[in-house]
Amino acid sequence: MNRGGATAGGPYLLTGATGFLGSHVMAGLLKKGEGVVVVGRRAGGESLAERIRRLLEWFGIEHLQERLELHEADFREPRLGLRPDEYELLRRRALPIIHCASDTRFAEKNREAVMAANVGSLAGILDLARGGPARCFHFISSAYAAGSDGAECREIPVHSRNFNNVYEESKALAESAVLAFCRQHGVAHTIIRPAIVYGDARTGRSLKFNALYHPVRSLLQLRDIYLADLGKNRGKKSAACGVRLLKDGRLHLPLRICIPNEGKINLVPVDYFTAATLAILDGPENGAIYHVASRRPAAMAQLTAFSARFLGLSGIEVIHGAAPAAETRNPPEELFDYFIRPYRPYISDRRVFLRENTDRATGAMDPPDFDYDVFRRCMEYAVAADWGRKLFSIPGGQGEKEGKRDKGVER
Ligand SMILES: NC(=O)c1ccc[n+]([C@@H]2O[C@H](COP(=O)([O-])OP(=O)(O)OC[C@H]3O[C@@H](n4cnc5c(N)ncnc54)[C@H](OP(=O)(O)O)[C@@H]3O)[C@@H](O)[C@H]2O)c1
Structure with a gap:
């Protein structure tokens, strides 16, 4: 064309x-x-x-x-x-x-x-x-x-x-x-x-672990800090902020994630980004601008629920509106807020990316829904790749079959 x-x-x-x-x-x-x-x-x-x-x-x-x-x-x-x-x-x-x-x-x-x-x-x-x-x-x-x-x-x-x-x-x-x-x-x-690109929705594989991965990794780090405290230090820090192990094995971690409004996170998987880009390259319109973005962006509450399930956590809430006064925030809230600060504009985003040109170029191809199975696959891969540190030493190349990798962290 x-x-x-x-x-x-x-x-x-x-x-x-x-x-x-x-x-x-x-x-x-x-x-x-x-x-x-x-x-x-x-x-x-x-x-x-x-x-x-x-x-x-x-x-x-x-x-x-x-x-x-x-x-x-x-x-x-x-x-x-x-x-x-x-x-x-x-x-x-x-x-x-x-x-x-x-x-x-x-x-x-x-x-x-x-x-x-x-x-x-x-x-x-x-x-x-x-x-x-x-x-x-x-x-x-x-x-x-x-x-x-x-x-x-x-x-x-x-x-x-x-x-x-x-x-x-x-x-x-x-x-x-x-x-x-x-x-x-x-x-x-x-x-x-x-928009924000994460791993391959079909295989979970990725080469980069920022954006979507960052809040999940931050929660995992918090979880591990408190699990270590409950193990080695008899839970001194944990008790001070209401963190405890539940009978079902989950960790109760009271943590309010405060975002200014209900906005969304616009995520697309890299396999979709690639397919859309190749379609655009196949029939480029001179001067056209293409939004490779989702029509149905995810909400922070959904991402939080997926993270809690994957990491075996309870007690995490998303609150819309003004942040609570500093003196009422507990240490996990302070730490989480610090970890995710650079990504704040993207987790409660009200921007909607219209995509007429992209629809025309891709035959209105949509990214797959961001459901728990997609999330789990991506996070299992991220954990296996140690968030990028062991990227090239995970056994098996692209041909590696799903399910052969080590189990993720779901508890
Ligand atoms: N990933 C996303 O979610 C996302 C979303 C929207 C738009 N984008 C856009 O997509 C493009 C690729 O992003 P990405 O996520 O793939 O980034 P990335 O993984 O950080 O890769 C960036 C690439 O740019 C090269 N690069 C960076 N600084 C350079 C420099 N000073 N001189 C020469 N090469 C340099 C890097 O080379 P080295 O490997 O040598 O560092 C690497 O090949 C960017 O234009 C980005 O703005 C990405």
Whole structure:
């Protein structure tokens, strides 16, 4: 399909292939028979080739490596740190580009690095897109680039100047820069804006354990602190805040999670993100913005109930409205609040992401319902992967059958 000057089909030039979403896009394209030209960096003493090889193993697609071409780059350098002839050759090949690399940290203390990675390094990547007729520049942005102004977010350029953190702000600035460049140079383009992406809904597998995983892991840490206290210290700390073991084996942990309103958490699994993105790449509409988001976002109360069931906890409540006075909060509440602070804007969100363009591109494909079975699979995988620390040492690749892994933590 070819709409409004945007051409489908690869090979594709991809950035961010060593990350969570980029690696899934890479694997999805390779499985479809497309070629992928990866521009990425070495890290932790490992070359780009070694990092990609490990990811191919994780996906169980080592046999597809001949469809890959790798270019080790440094996005902070002019021409992405590539040799002048290498950069020029890439530019002349007129490949469609998927720019997925991004510094995804939220904290203000990282402002300089986030802005440099997400906005400053754009020039070198965009310049690769100047010229040839086959090019389309696909920018992976974020639904949250919409900012914090309005409740109804349409698939249109960002107008907000109010953002929850530097990451959102940088994605909005990057979108504007991409749009301005592509319009000026006549480059066909799309912007793909995912909501919060978690693991594969069918297998539970994931490469990243932030966002959805963070509150669950925080509750698990709290549970383990108090279980240790009940074991070794005869429950001195526990007694002070009403924590006790119940006869059915669950831990009673009185903890109020205070959120300002009933809002929602917009979650999509990575298998859905990948399928939707591949559908968009198949029929890109020049200039279109796509919200890859859920029509039926989850509520914090549901996520809390799933977490309590998975972790064998009771006593956790979600309260809407003003936070209780500091002096009435117990230590687990203080700690939990501290753990989840960066994610607060996303757990009681009133924003609704309209998705007309995405529906048209994907045949109105919906993400699966976020039910307890999906949640359990994802959390079992997270525990088996030790929240990312043992990611590449879990036995079995993508082909590993469900149920063969160690049992999760459900008590
Ligand atoms: N995950 C989500 O829930 C979500 C939701 C909405 C939008 N998004 C967007 O989706 C894209 C991918 O996100 P992700 O979750 O996959 O992030 P990720 O796992 O953190 O991966 C980020 C990728 O960007 C690369 N990168 C970061 N800083 C870089 C720099 N300074 N120079 C070169 N490469 C750099 C990383 O390379 P290294 O591996 O070398 O660090 C990695 O390949 C981003 O554009 C993000 O804004 C993600």
